[in-house]
Amino acid sequence: MLWAPELMLTLLPFAAYNTASPISRARDKFDWSSQRALIAFGDSYTYVQGTHGLQNYSFIGDQLNFAYDAQTLLSNKIVQNQTASAEGGPNWVEYLTKCGLQPGLTSPKHCKKQLWDFAFAGADISTEYTPLHHNFTVSLVNQITQFKSYAAPVLQQFLPPSQSLVAVWIGINDVGDSSKYAVDFPTFYANLTRTLFTSVNELYDLGYRSFLVMNLPPLDRTPGNQATSTPHPNATQVAWYNDALAEKAELFRRVKGDVEVRVFDAHARLSAMLDEPGEYGIVNTTNFCAGYDQPDIETNYRAYGCPTPLETYFWFNSGHMTSHVHRILAAELEDWLQG
Numbered sequence: 001m002l003w004a005p006e007l008m009l010t011l012l013p014f015a016a017y018n019t020a021s022p023i024s025r026a027r028d029k030f031d032w033s034s035q036r037a038l039i040a041f042g043d044s045y046t047y048v049q050g051t052h053g054l055q056n057y058s059f060i061g062d063q064l065n066f067a068y069d070a071q072t073l074l075s076n077k078i079v080q081n082q083t084a085s086a087e088g089g090p091n092w093v094e095y096l097t098k099c100g101l102q103p104g105l106t107s108p109k110h111c112k113k114q115l116w117d118f119a120f121a122g123a124d125i126s127t128e129y130t131p132l133h134h135n136f137t138v139s140l141v142n143q144i145t146q147f148k149s150y151a152a153p154v155l156q157q158f159l160p161p162s163q164s165l166v167a168v169w170i171g172i173n174d175v176g177d178s179s180k181y182a183v184d185f186p187t188f189y190a191n192l193t194r195t196l197f198t199s200v201n202e203l204y205d206l207g208y209r210s211f212l213v214m215n216l217p218p219l220d221r222t223p224g225n226q227a228t229s230t231p232h233p234n235a236t237q238v239a240w241y242n243d244a245l246a247e248k249a250e251l252f253r254r255v256k257g258d259v260e261v262r263v264f265d266a267h268a269r270l271s272a273m274l275d276e277p278g279e280y281g282i283v284n285t286t287n288f289c290a291g292y293d294q295p296d297i298e299t300n301y302r303a304y305g306c307p308t309p310l311e312t313y314f315w316f317n318s319g320h321m322t323s324h325v326h327r328i329l330a331a332e333l334e335d336w337l338q339g
């Protein structure tokens with residue numbers, strides 16, 4: 001049912017922007033090795049701390065401090081320390097680019113693969129569907145608006161879109177926040193992911209052609225959800241969202257014709273780690289260590305009732321994976337990107 005009415009309708013916004021693009025075949029895989037930058041959007045799974053960011057939330061700015069100038073962007077540095085991410089250490093984009101991995105401060109400009117990260121902790125896709133977590137939260141839609149106004153004109157002076165891979169990991173908060181809504185979920189998720197790609201289309205209009213989209217982790221298997229017979233979200237909801245995401249990604253690729261858009265199956269990779277933890281140096285998949293945010297947790301984990309070190313846990317806290325899991329995921333992603 002390729003041309004069902006629902007699909008035709010969703011196609012229209014993309015088709016309307018498609019007038020100038022020649023029909024050409026997307027390459028089979030990303031040429032990640034020759035790309036010079038990763039430009040990232042998303043939520044706490046992806047955000048990195050910046051010296052000009054909001055502490056614990058962003059690399060740069062927030063919804064109440066929306067504008068920034070070139071000087072602020074270019075002098076901004078990625079912070080790496082125990083509290084500079086939502087996982088107690090480097091996250092997947094830092095492992096993938098190796099930018100900001102070292103403790104202390106890193107200027108993205110000076111990395112071999114530059115990391116320009118506009119993800120905001122606590123972000124959902126759009127206030128059209130779910131409320132902001134805080135009045136300073138920058139939704140995905142607004143991250144892209146903000147990027148378009150203040151970052152793209154500056155970055156494009158030295159980083160052409162053809163040398164930049166755009167990465168988006170979003171939906172984690174949306175699916176959690178809406179898990180008890182009284183809606184038809186497949187339709188609701190189709191709406192969410194349509195809005196996601198309408199926003200991604202703005203990046204297309206800026207010249208970007210390579211897009212990496214991460215799908216939802218097994219959020220039905222967080223410690224809290226494992227401990228209940230009524231998980232929110234449940235496995236069906238996660239699967240529905242991931243199906244909608246895959247469908248909209250394929251639609252975007254097909255309608256545009258000249259883009260690479262690939263969905264990395266983070267769900268499958270992370271489920272494999274939960275299923276066979278021993279193969280990944282993980283011993284604890286059911287719980288998180290209560291002292292996860294304590295300054296001495298690395299050596300003094302037993303004092304917090306944790307039988308094994310933090311890096312042997314899958315879950316860092318109630319909703320985030322450990323930096324160890326991010327490192328493994330990034331290594332698998334890097335292999336996949338290189339085909």
Ligand SMILES: *[C@@H]1O[C@H](CO)[C@@H](O)[C@H](O)[C@H]1NC(C)=O
Pocket residue numbers: 079080081082083084
């Ligand atoms: C991490 O860096 C932030 C921002 O520079 C700083 O405020 C914080 O004190 C640092 N934390 C640790 C544990 O070093």
Ligand SMILES: *[C@@H]1O[C@H](CO)[C@@H](O)[C@H](O)[C@H]1NC(C)=O
Pocket residue numbers: 055056083293
């Ligand atoms: C940031 O989070 C850390 C815990 O990771 C907390 O100790 C600190 O107070 C927070 N900083 C701000 C400004 O909220």
Ligand SMILES: *[C@@H]1O[C@H](CO)[C@@H](O)[C@H](O)[C@H]1NC(C)=O
Pocket residue numbers: 064135136
């Ligand atoms: C944002 O929320 C905080 C805390 O609820 C409040 O004090 C502040 O006035 C709000 N700021 C704006 C601009 O709405």
Ligand SMILES: *[C@@H]1O[C@H](CO)[C@@H](O)[C@H](O)[C@H]1NC(C)=O
Pocket residue numbers: 183184185187188191
């Ligand atoms: C999905 O979007 C359509 C079109 O905007 C709207 O009519 C419908 O109510 C939405 N459905 C859900 C479940 O969000």
Ligand SMILES: *[C@@H]1O[C@H](CO)[C@@H](O)[C@H](O)[C@H]1NC(C)=O
Pocket residue numbers: 185234235236237
């Ligand atoms: C998950 O939740 C949805 C929405 O409430 C429901 O339709 C579905 O049956 C649930 N699936 C499972 C396996 O409980």
Ligand SMILES: *[C@@H]1O[C@H](CO)[C@@H](O)[C@H](O)[C@H]1NC(C)=O
Pocket residue numbers: 283284285286287288289290305306307308
């Ligand atoms: C998993 O972590 C919890 C919380 O730290 C702990 O109580 C439990 O014993 C751990 N389980 C294993 C198998 O190590």
